[in-house]
Amino acid sequence: MKRALFWMIPLFVTLLISLYLFPFSFENPSQEAITFFPIDQEASFQQTATVLHARSPKSHHSYSLSWTVSSSLNEKVYLRQDISLLFADGRLMGTLSKWREADQSLRQERSFQSTDSHFFQAISFHYGEIHRGDTITSSQKMSGDQLYVIASPYSPFTSFRHAKTANEKEWQRVLNKASSQLLEYTAKAMIEEIGVNERRYYHLYLPELLSYNEQPFPDLSQAKTQAIIGNLWEGLYKNYFLGIKQKDGSITSPIGSTVPLLLISKDYSHLIVLTKTKNGETVQLRQHISP
Secondary structure, eight states: OHHHHHHHHHHHHHHHHHHHHOOOOOOOOOOOOOOOOOBOSSOOEEEEEEEEEEEOOSSSSOEEEEEEEEEEEEEEEEEEEEEEEEEETTEEEEEEEEEEEEEEEEEEEEEEEEOSOEEEEEEEEEEEEEEETTEEEEEEEEEEEEEEEEEETTEEEEEESSOOSHHHHHHHHHHHHHHHHHHHHHHHHHHHHHTOOGGGEEEEEGGGGGGGSSSOOTTSOHHHHHHHHHHHHHHHIIIIITOEEOTTSOEEOOTTOBOOEEEEETTSSEEEEEEEOTTSOEEEEEEEOOO
């Protein structure tokens, strides 16, 4: 055990460096728009799931990671769409999107080869647009998953969601620290750059939004919380998922950008989304919250 921990010191340094060098890939955006409408009182999701799974490597150099997203509404609706974001060690490494008209169920799956140890996080937004005569409503839900994958010459290959053994707990600590140091550093720099008083905001990273699937934001109703979440995902899809507009007006891929930091004003008047692109530019998305 001491030998394994000794080797983790240089590996930790390597992980910090790899946060900037990790080979991000797999863009597959659909151009269909996600638009928030009032929540439908009849349509609801019967099943939603986002699942990450790592397969044992056939060689010492790489392993296979599968990423599956599925959902089903209780009825066919005008439009069904699911989008998903996959992060590795605090940076976006891939997107999934699928939509269909007059349907209720969707399923997507992608597998790819990866190397080294990583902390993977995925979050998905499941959406349905419902037309009932002249009335348009929507249904929505989020799902997500996380996976620690240990691929090191000094430890047996393994993957886990929650650490159980002493070795897994140590790897979890190392990978969490590498990811959190990147995000804390960039968050501090971005907040200072845009010049906001961070004490006036609730802070959370995008994967943490899953906690509010079934519970409201502090001092807010569940209905209002869902309206904020729906409008947030509409904005993220148009201004992040499909491409990020840079200061010079050009559109760049979100791949390689940091996990979006959400700043929700404590008076619920507005929210800010902050991310740093792969080339180091701070991107600020502001969204007004209707009373």
